[in-house]
Amino acid sequence: MNSTFRIARIAGIDINVHATWIIALFLVAWSLSVGYFKDSYPNWQSSSYWLASIFSALLLFVCVLLHELAHSLLALAKGLPVHGITLFIFGGVSSIEMQDDEAHDEFLIAVVGPLSSLALAGIAWLATQLLTAGEIASAVLQYLVGINVMLALFNLVPGFPLDGGRVLRSIIWGITGDFEKATRIAASAGQFIGYFLIAAGVVWLWSGNVFSGLWTAFIGWFLNSAAEASKVQTVTSYAFRGLTAADLLEPEPETLTPDTPVATFVRDHILRHGERALPVVFGDRVLGIVSLSDVKRLPEAQWVNTPVTTIMSRDVLAVAPTDNVSEGLRLLAEHDVHQVLVLDDGRLLGVLTRAHLVEYLQLREELGLRPSSRHGSGTALP
Numbered sequence: 203m204n205s206t207f208r209i210a211r212i213a214g215i216d217i218n219v220h221a222t223w224i225i226a227l228f229l230v231a232w233s234l235s236v237g238y239f240k241d242s243y244p245n246w247q248s249s250s251y252w253l254a255s256i257f258s259a260l261l262l263f264v265c266v267l268l269h270e271l272a273h274s275l276l277a278l279a280k281g282l283p284v285h286g287i288t289l290f291i292f293g294g295v296s297s298i299e300m301q302d303d304e305a306h307d308e309f310l311i312a313v314v315g316p317l318s319s320l321a322l323a324g325i326a327w328l329a330t331q332l333l334t335a336g337e338i339a340s341a342v343l344q345y346l347v348g349i350n351v352m353l354a355l356f357n358l359v360p361g362f363p364l365d366g367g368r369v370l371r372s373i374i375w376g377i378t379g380d381f382e383k384a385t386r387i388a389a390s391a392g393q394f395i396g397y398f399l400i401a402a403g404v405v406w407l408w409s410g411n412v413f414s415g416l417w418t419a420f421i422g423w424f425l426n427s428a429a430e431a432s433k434v435q436t437v438t439s440y441a442f443r444g445l446t447a448a449d450l451l452e453p454e455p456e457t458l459t460p461d462t463p464v465a466t467f468v469r470d471h472i473l474r475h476g477e478r479a480l481p482v483v484f485g486d487r488v489l490g491i492v493s494l495s496d497v498k499r500l501p502e503a504q505w506v507n508t509p510v511t512t513i514m515s516r517d518v519l520a521v522a523p524t525d526n527v528s529e530g531l532r533l534l535a536e537h538d539v540h541q542v543l544v545l546d547d548g549r550l551l552g553v554l555t556r557a558h559l560v561e562y563l564q565l566r567e568e569l570g571l572r573p574s575s576r577h578g579s580g581t582a583l584p
C-alpha cells in the first residue's frame with residue numbers, strides 16, 4: 203500500500219504528499235478557526251474564520267515546502283542527490299543523500315532551512331507593512347509572520363533530526379572528525395527533547411488544554427522515535443559502508459531437504475538449536491524457507507507425516523552477494539526477521555543473520571575500527 207502521492211516536480215525534485223498531510227491540513231485549519239483567529243479577531247463572522255484559517259493552513263504548508271526546497275536546492279548545488287520532498291502530518295522531509303565527508307556541507311544544508319523560514323517571516327511582515335489589504339488578508343499575513351518565526355526557532359532546537367540537531371552534529375563532526383560520535387550525541391539530544399515535549403504535552407493536557415497538549419506530546423513522540431531510528435540507521439549504515447553481503451555472510455548454513463518431516467525440523471532444529479527458520483534446499487537450489495510460524499499453523503498430529511515443503515514459504519527474502527550489507531539490514535528490519543539468504547543466481551551461498559551483524563558491530567566497536575569514508579542521510583522536520 204502506497205500512501206504517498208506525487209503532486210509536483212520542482213527543479214527535478216519530486217514533491218510528494220503523504221496521506222496524513224490531509225489530517226494535518228484539517229487540524230491546523232480547525233485549530234486556527236476555533237482558537238487563534240477567534241481569540242485575535244473576536245468580531246468576525248464565522249465564514250471569515252474559516253476563510254482565513256483555510257488560507258493560512260494552505261500557506262503554512264507552502265512555507266514548509268519552501269523551507270524544504272531551500273534544503274534540497276542547496277544540496278543539489280553541492281552535488282548531493284535529492285530523492286524528493288514529502289509533506290506529512292508533522293511537517294516536511296527532504297530526502298537528501300549525504301555522500302561527501304564534508305561536515306560544513308551538512309552545516310550549510312541544515313541551517314539554510316530555518317534561515318529561509320526567517321526570510322519568509324520577513325517577507326510576510328513587509329507585506330503587512332506595504333500592502334493595504336483587507337482585514338482577513340492582513341490577518342493571514344500576520345499569522346504567517348509568527349508561524350514562520352516559530353518554524354525557524356523550533357527547527358533550530360539542537361536535537362537530531364531537527365535542523366538544529368544537524369547543525370550540532372556537523373559542528374561536533376567538524377571538530378572531532380568522528381561522524382558516529384557526532385550522530386550519537388546529536389540524536390541523544392533529539393531523544394531528550396522528544397521526552398521533554400511529551401512531558402510538556404502531558405502537563406498541558408492536564409491543565410485542560412487538550413488539543414495543544416496532545417499535539418505537543420505527539421510531536422515529542424515523533425521526534426523521539428525519529429531520533430532513535432536515525433541514530434541506529436545512520437550509525438549502522440555507516441558502519442557497514444563498503445561491505446557486501448559476501449563479506450559478512452555465514453557460509454554453509456543449516457538446511458533441510460524437501461522430504462524432511464516437520465517433526466524432525468521441530469525436534470532437531472527449533473528445540474535443539476533454537477533455529478527459527480531454515481532454508482529448504484534441493485541440490486544447491488533453494489526451494490523455500492520454513493519457519494516456526496509455518497509450523498504453528500499445522501496441527502501437531504500432522505507433524506510426523508508432513509514434509510517441510512508442504513508448509514514452507516516460497517517467498518524467500520534474499521540478497522545477492524554483491525549487494526551492500528545495508529540492503530540486508532533493510533530487509534531484516536522491514537520484515538522483522540532474523541535472517542536473509544544470500545543467493546547467487548538461486549544458489550545458496552550463506553545467510554546474513556541479525557545476530558551476526560550485531561556481533562560484527564560490537565567487535566568493531568571493541569577494536570575501535572573506523573572506515574575511511576563517511577555516510578549519512580538528510581531529513582528535516584519543520
Ligand SMILES: [Zn+2]
Binds near residue numbers: 269357
Ligand atoms: Zn529544515
